[in-house]
Amino acid sequence: MNAENDITAIYKETWETPADIQISIDFIKRAEEATRQGIELLKLSAACRQSGFLGVPLDFYLTEVAHDAGIPLAPLLQRMMQSAHNAWVALAKAIAIPAAETSLMIRAMFAQSLMPAGPGSRYRRTGSGEPRLSVFHPQATTRDYEVLLERIESNYNSVNKANLKSLLESYSQS
Amino acid sequence: MSDVTKSPDSWNQLAEDLREGLSSSVPDFARVVGGWLHGFMAKWLPEGEDYEQAAIDVLLELVGSLDRFNPTKASLKTWARCVASRRVADYYRGREKATSDEAGKREVAWREKHHIKARLPVESRLFMIEAISALDPEDQELLRLFFDERLSDSEVAEYLGITAGNARQRKRRLVEKLQNSLPQT
Numbered sequence: 001m002n003a004e005n006d007i008t009a010i011y012k013e014t015w016e017t018p019a020d021i022q023i024s025i026d027f028i029k030r031a032e033e034a035t036r037q038g039i040e041l042l043k044l045s046a047a048c049r050q051s052g053f054l055g056v057p058l059d060f061y062l063t064e065v066a067h068d069a070g071i072p073l074a075p076l077l078q079r080m081m082q083s084a085h086n087a088w089v090a091l092a093k094a095i096a097i098p099a100a101e102t103s104l105m106i107r108a109m110f111a112q113s114l115m116p117a118g119p120g121s122r123y124r125r126t127g128s129g130e131p132r133l134s135v136f137h138p139q140a141t142t143r144d145y146e147v148l149l150e151r152i153e154s155n156y157n158s159v160n161k162a163n164l165k166s167l168l169e170s171y172s173q174s
Numbered sequence: 175m176s177d178v179t180k181s182p183d184s185w186n187q188l189a190e191d192l193r194e195g196l197s198s199s200v201p202d203f204a205r206v207v208g209g210w211l212h213g214f215m216a217k218w219l220p221e222g223e224d225y226e227q228a229a230i231d232v233l234l235e236l237v238g239s240l241d242r243f244n245p246t247k248a249s250l251k252t253w254a255r256c257v258a259s260r261r262v263a264d265y266y267r268g269r270e271k272a273t274s275d276e277a278g279k280r281e282v283a284w285r286e287k288h289h290i291k292a293r294l295p296v297e298s299r300l301f302m303i304e305a306i307s308a309l310d311p312e313d314q315e316l317l318r319l320f321f322d323e324r325l326s327d328s329e330v331a332e333y334l335g336i337t338a339g340n341a342r343q344r345k346r347r348l349v350e351k352l353q354n355s356l357p358q359t
Contacts, residue, residue, distance in 0.1 A: 003350070004345075006294075006353065006356075007321075007349050010298045010299060010302050010356075011317060013292050013294060013298075014299045015255065016290060023208075023212050027212060028204060030226070031205070031208030031212075031229075031233055032200055032208075034208070034233045035192070035204045036197075037234055037237075037238075038236065038240070039192060039195070039237060041234070041238030042237070045238070046241065096239070096242070
């Protein structure tokens, strides 16, 4: 057997599956649901590309983009929770938004989670449809954002530093 | 199931329909692509693992990244194999040898169940999963055209818009690459 025939045979045996394999109705239903959710991910990905970077925490950013695009976020987050510790980070990975900006937004989300109760409300839309300014305001440049986060993170204890590192690693791992 | 199950062009059409928001193609996509993933994961993930959930996860990943799918570089069928083999390779990578042995046992048991004989050792197929997951989609598409579709050098060249000599040379290079990294069994 020459090299090409050898590789051809291995290749074919690797992929072969029986033509008449039985698949349950339940699986087909789940596959249809996954396909529909995949389409929602596509829409969210497109909406994120159009929105560009916003100086806000990741969870707020995705919530706002999905809201504006009319995409129901809850089912997607629920699915991401099945396989990941942090559904927001898993969702960001699934739609492949730019890594450099995402890591800043993840850091902001983490910082926000450690702040006293209620700060998230600073981001909720006002009656006019515009988010209010706050420490992570949408007008911030990437550099403003980095400086602010570095200042906040310099006060983290070792546990919070480790948790943030773990969160960032869960995004960067392929 | 008809031709749509086997034809890469039909798979591509289904992907195009989804990208254009044609929801009427969802059931066909789920049945055809999801069905293939179901079979592949059932074959490769070891006993005790939820292979149906793994197939669903890969299906979601595949659909959710259709905006990066480029049918001029590789067919959806090739791309699905790429994502699925990466998932299986990720599963086994870094695990103890005993776990890889489980994969072998699983595949052998699967063959017995479906009365499909293999000519070559299972280690070779495990290697192929790993090797395929590391190839870029264009190279995988070339392998599929030559080995699955059994196209000639000139037919592959015409399909990919390259010269026959180029197609032959790329095939030879890929075969050598795979052959050189094949475990000695």
